[in-house]
Amino acid sequence: QSALTQPASVSGSPGQSITISCTGTTSDIGNYKYVSWYQKYPGKAPKLMIYDVSDRPSGVSDRFSGSKSGNTASLIISGLQPEDEADYYCSSYTTTDSRIFGEGTKLTVL
Amino acid sequence: QVQLQESGPGLVKPSETLSLTCTVSGDYIGTYNWAWMRQPAGRGLEWIGRIHASGSSNNSPSLKSRVTLSIEPSNNQFFLRLTSVTAADTAVYYCAREGAGRSADSWGQGTLVIVSS
Numbered sequence: 001q002s003a004l005t006q007p008a009s010v011s012g013s014p015g016q017s018i019t020i021s022c023t024g025t026t027s028d029i030g031n032y033k034y035v036s037w038y039q040k041y042p043g044k045a046p047k048l049m050i051y052d053v054s055d056r057p058s059g060v061s062d063r064f065s066g067s068k069s070g071n072t073a074s075l076i077i078s079g080l081q082p083e084d085e086a087d088y089y090c091s092s093y094t095t096t097d098s099r100i101f102g103e104g105t106k107l108t109v110l
Numbered sequence: 111q112v113q114l115q116e117s118g119p120g121l122v123k124p125s126e127t128l129s130l131t132c133t134v135s136g137d138y139i140g141t142y143n144w145a146w147m148r149q150p151a152g153r154g155l156e157w158i159g160r161i162h163a164s165g166s167s168n169n170s171p172s173l174k175s176r177v178t179l180s181i182e183p184s185n186n187q188f189f190l191r192l193t194s195v196t197a198a199d200t201a202v203y204y205c206a207r208e209g210a211g212r213s214a215d216s217w218g219q220g221t222l223v224i225v226s227s
Contacts (some may be wrong), residue, residue: 003154036213038155045204045220046147046155051213052125093212097168099145099213 004029004090004102010107011017017078020105022090023071026101030071034093037066037075040104046089050075077107085109112137114205114218122199122225128192132218139163139186143208146179148201149220156201158166160208161188195225212220 005023012018022029022037029035035053037105039044046058050066053073063084065076077084090102118130132144136199149155159169161179169177173192181188192199202220209215 023119034212036211038214042153045217046214047217048209048213048215051209052211055211057215091155091213094194097172097218098158098170101147101155101157101210 004092004100006084006088006090006102006105008103009106009108011110012077012080013110014080014082016080017076018080018107020075020077020088020090020107021103022073022075022092024073024092024100025071027095027096028071028092030072031095032093033068035066035073036091037070037073038089038091039062040089041086049088080109082109112207112216114207114216116203116205116218116221118221118223120222120224122195122223123227124190124196124225125216127227128190128195128199128223130190130203130205130221130223132188132190134186134188135205137207138179138183139188140183143212144181144188145206145208145214147204147206147214149204150198150201156191159190197225199223200225 037050040046053068054066145160146158159165167179178191204220205218206214207216
């Protein structure tokens with residue numbers, strides 16, 4: 001079971017919007033709404049940012065949003081801020097009742 | 111607010127068994143599924159498996175034969191055993207709670223396990 005496909009890196013300037021894609025298959029993203037996104041700083045635990053494709057946990061900024069089309073999910077960050085610079089991982093439930101993560105995307109705020 | 115804390119040896123010899131404990135506070139372990147993940151240095155996150163208080167569990171297909179998950183609701187703890195470890199199992203290991211949408215909504219701080227003789 002291969003990891004979900006994410007771009008290795010994305011970048012944007014403060015105030016801009018960026019999109020991170022996450023491509024899977026009909027065995028995971030394409031078959032379920034159970035797609036989540038995590039923010040991870042080096043040496044820190046991951047933080048849940050989006051669940052069920054587009055829902056935000058309490059306390060997460062509404063600058064973070066999510067969507068899905070077919071086998072590809074997307075994380076959109078609007079109004080980029082310096083503190084958004086981190087690694088981002090997507091994750092999906094799968095047909096084998098397991099979970100799979102993406103390879104991770106490093107976001108650089110220029 | 112739920113808190114999770116991993117504990118266990120930081121150094122394991124090749125071919126031996128890695129054993130970790132996750133202690134949960136601020137929530138009753140019987141309510142949710144609980145999961146283990148890991149991240150090797152410089153690489154992405156990997157899901158290891160999940161367990162419910164009932165004892166039902168499921169593991170990653172790639173690790174299935176080497177992983178055993180167990181749970182002790184009376185102590186609010188759950189456990190990971192990974193047998194026949196190699197250097198490739200060196201990673202930071204995280205425990206987490208599975209909440210809405212089967213997402214990992216609360217995580218432990220992680221514990222580094224090095225496999226080396």
